[in-house]
Amino acid sequence: MNIKSFLINIKNHRTTISRHIVQIIAFIIINYILLELIFSINLLSMESLVKVLPILNSPRNPISSGAGILEYIFYFIVDGIFPVFLIAALIIILLLTNRVFCGWVCPVGTIQDACAAIPTPKRSIKINTHKSLLKVKYTFVILIIIIVLPLGITMSTNYEFYVDYRANIGDFGRKPMGFFSLSEYIFVFFPNIIKDMINTGSLQPLFSNLVTFIIFFFYLIIIILSVWYPRVYCRYFCPFAAIASTVSEYSFLKLTRNPVRCVGRSDCGICENICPKQIRILDEPFEFFTGKGECNFCLKCKEACPYDAIDMKFG
Ligand code: SF4
């Protein structure tokens, strides 16, 4: 490849390159404790700066497992507090920025994109199966709410019940999203299991109980699958994605498709083939589309469209 074609390639992929740069920077900031390990430095002074932003919570904070805004909301509810401000902030952010967080910032999205960058042919899931699987993440959220809500209600109204119930639901009471979170798996569960296996010199920690065994292989399979099925966790299993899809369908920030420029599926269809979320872009309305809230605003479709038919719109 000569310099000219290299520069053209960069120009044609400048959105994706910018997105990956933002993803890498966000990954490092969110997990800045990694910098301490790699460079043997102490960034403790950053703690107060980071603590005010729930989505950038320090890994040192005792309630930071997973460290996302949704985790915070559920933690608060478990403690009998309804974080109205956080819920309102989440809704406003989603309404203003759609799912830019998912496409450009989320470290778990970055890890899946890194898996998908492995050069293998990408596959799509049969449309009916895909539609059914999309509902799984909503089931997870409903399940978490059903389990957690009684704690939020009874903390101040029936403390005895609260204590009993919280003790009986075990880990759900401690970290309500733990079992459903790939970030919890990648950054907490998986390293701990590997550490335990190294310390004991055996596979015993993996077989300590059925839940541990199932979680270990379930998420491992999800990560491996994301090599062929991009963003498979975001699409089907992420609880944050369930909330984000519901709200972002009404976001002010949207994508549009120009009906004059677009030549349609039979003559092109490049946008649909490249979309990591398997969105049927050409079945969406021209005026705006969010893929029923599934679009994570990666802008790959916009970048790939040879007729410049896809654009962003605010309002
Ligand atoms: S890539 Fe562009 S022209 Fe082709 S189908 Fe998609 S929107 Fe239409």
Ligand code: SF4
């Ligand atoms: S519709 Fe476009 S911006 Fe949205 S996820 Fe698919 S490729 Fe990315």
